[in-house]
Amino acid sequence: MNRQYDVVVIGAGPAGLLAAGKAAKEGARVLVLEKMEKPARKLRITGKGRCNITSLKPLDEFLAEIKPEPRFLRDAFGEFFSNDIIELIESQGVDVVIERGQRVFPKSGKAWDVAEALIRWAKGLGVSIVCHATVTAINLTNNSISSVAYNANGEHLVQCGSVVLAAGGKSYPATGSTGEGYLLAEKCGHRITPLRPTLVGLESNPVYGGASGLILKNVNLSVFVDGKKVSQEFGELDIMPYGLSGAIVLRVSREVVDFLNDGRDVELEIDFKPALDHEKIDNRLLREIEGNPKMGMIDLARKLLPKQLAEIMLDELEIAFQKIVSRASSDDRKLIRLWLKEKRFRVTGYRPWNEAIVTAGGVSLKEVNPHTMESKLVKGLYFGGEVLDLDGATGGFNLQIAYSTGWLAGKSAAATR
Numbered sequence: 290m291n292r293q294y295d296v297v298v299i300g301a302g303p304a305g306l307l308a309a310g311k312a313a314k315e316g317a318r319v320l321v322l323e324k325m326e327k328p329a330r331k332l333r334i335t336g337k338g339r340c341n342i343t344s345l346k347p348l349d350e351f352l353a354e355i356k357p358e359p360r361f362l363r364d365a366f367g368e369f370f371s372n373d374i375i376e377l378i379e380s381q382g383v384d385v386v387i388e389r390g391q392r393v394f395p396k397s398g399k400a401w402d403v404a405e406a407l408i409r410w411a412k413g414l415g416v417s418i419v420c421h422a423t424v425t426a427i428n429l430t431n432n433s434i435s436s437v438a439y440n441a442n443g444e445h446l447v448q449c450g451s452v453v454l455a456a457g458g459k460s461y462p463a464t465g466s467t468g469e470g471y472l473l474a475e476k477c478g479h480r481i482t483p484l485r486p487t488l489v490g491l492e493s494n495p496v497y498g499g500a501s502g503l504i505l506k507n508v509n510l511s512v513f514v515d516g517k518k519v520s521q522e523f524g525e526l527d528i529m530p531y532g533l534s535g536a537i538v539l540r541v542s543r544e545v546v547d548f549l550n551d552g553r554d555v556e557l558e559i560d561f562k563p564a565l566d567h568e569k570i571d572n573r574l575l576r577e578i579e580g581n582p583k584m585g586m587i588d589l590a591r592k593l594l595p596k597q598l599a600e601i602m603l604d605e606l607e608i609a610f611q612k613i614v615s616r617a618s619s620d621d622r623k624l625i626r627l628w629l630k631e632k633r634f635r636v637t638g639y640r641p642w643n644e645a646i647v648t649a650g651g652v653s654l655k656e657v658n659p660h661t662m663e664s665k666l667v668k669g670l671y672f673g674g675e676v677l678d679l680d681g682a683t684g685g686f687n688l689q690i691a692y693s694t695g696w697l698a699g700k701s702a703a704a705t706r
């Protein structure tokens with residue numbers, strides 16, 4: 290057959306770029322089709338514009354951050370892991386720094402630089418990237434890849450030996466990841482496990498609209514399902530107009546979304562002062578009162594919390610702001626202690642796809658060979674990145690899944706020439 294390309298890669302995100310570059314490195318003629326106006330739109334906004342490139346956690350700890358089947362990644366991580374992506378990015382002139390929690394960022398602080406480095410690397414290996422090209426069909430003959438149809442100012446058909454489907458998930462659709470990859474996979478006979486937004490903010494009751502925008506560091510969060518504690522996280526909490534977000538909420542969001550979808554009752558308990566037990570808080574309150582017996586309760590509350598939260602706490606506890614602290618009863622102090630240590634929020638929902646960082650669910654791993662990333666149903670069809678039923682916690686895990694699965698898919702796709 291007169292093939293124009295050996296490998297066609299669908300999607301120029303991190304998975305697609307790694308697949309394309311690796312396949313080209315192996316000598317394949319590679320075309321990447323990307324529907325947006327430029328490659329790697331999502332990558333450019335990762336990590337609040339700074340891109341948490343990967344994590345330097347050792348393999349076992351790394352795998353523990355991944356759901357639902359981390360073992361599926363053993364070969365992909367064996368082929369290409371965190372040190373490899375760092376080396377690749379640095380080879381393109383982008384230095385990295387390691388921050389708290391073994392998270393890796395570009396030294397420049399610009400996700401854009403990481404995206405450009407990957408594009409430069411792939412193009413340098415001879416990869417062709419066509420933008421404004423939306424893939425509409427993967428065509429098969431006798432259950433093997435024959436061609437890919439795409440729309441780019443008209444309909445086009447490209448003959449190829451293999452395809453890497455790296456079209457991403459469904460979250461942040463404005464970046465191009467609109468879930469089309471799942472439809473393309475489904476048309477090839479693949480099963481898609483239920484898709485859910487994850488790493489997503491949680492809607493709550495109460496909502497602290499007056500404190501929205503507030504970021505609280507070193508907070509403890511416990512998740513209660515039907516009254517039973519199921520997990521706990523420590524770190525940053527963001528107060529949002531709809532409820533709660535921030536690193537600790539994102540980390541628990543995966544299980545919370547599933548519990549909510551199962552109709553379970555979910556509450557989050559916030560400990561605003563995890564370093565102080567009840568006794569220490571009481572001693573602190575008594576010291577403050579003794580030191581300034583004439584101040585109002587609001588001044589006392591402000592010594593423990595930012596202004597907006599201090600006001601919300603006293604409102605909720607129905608304690609007058611101007612009540613003189615020397616008149617505070619032991620009950621008042623107890624109410625304050627309980628609020629600070631055990632404030633409960635009922636979770637009423639989660640934010641929509643356009644605010645979710647990652648998609649949970651995707652192409653069923655049962656139908657993909659973990660040694661090659663090849664479909665077990667269609668010869669010459671490979672998968673890479675978020676389109677697969679894999680997702681990680683915040684901290685650079687999701688991008689590493691994309692690079693590693695993309696790399697292995699590209700290597701295997703090139704070998705089927």
Ligand SMILES: Cc1cc2nc3c(=O)[nH]c(=O)nc-3n(C[C@H](O)[C@H](O)[C@H](O)COP(=O)(O)OP(=O)(O)OC[C@H]3O[C@@H](n4cnc5c(N)ncnc54)[C@H](O)[C@@H]3O)c2cc1C
Pocket residue numbers: 299300301302303304305322323324325328329330331332334335336337340341342343422423424425455456457458460461464465466467469470645646647673674675676684685686687688689691
């Ligand atoms: C706001 C935000 C911040 C994030 N921060 C981090 C972080 O700091 N660290 C981290 O590890 N992860 C982070 N992530 C997650 C990470 O960005 C994704 O998991 C990762 O980009 C997935 O890579 P991918 O290549 O599989 O898919 P994508 O990056 O989504 O790329 C898929 C590409 O396919 C293209 N495409 C889709 N359909 C078609 C079609 N039919 N034809 C042609 N092209 C198509 C899309 O336009 C897109 O360019 C963040 C995500 C978001 C939304």
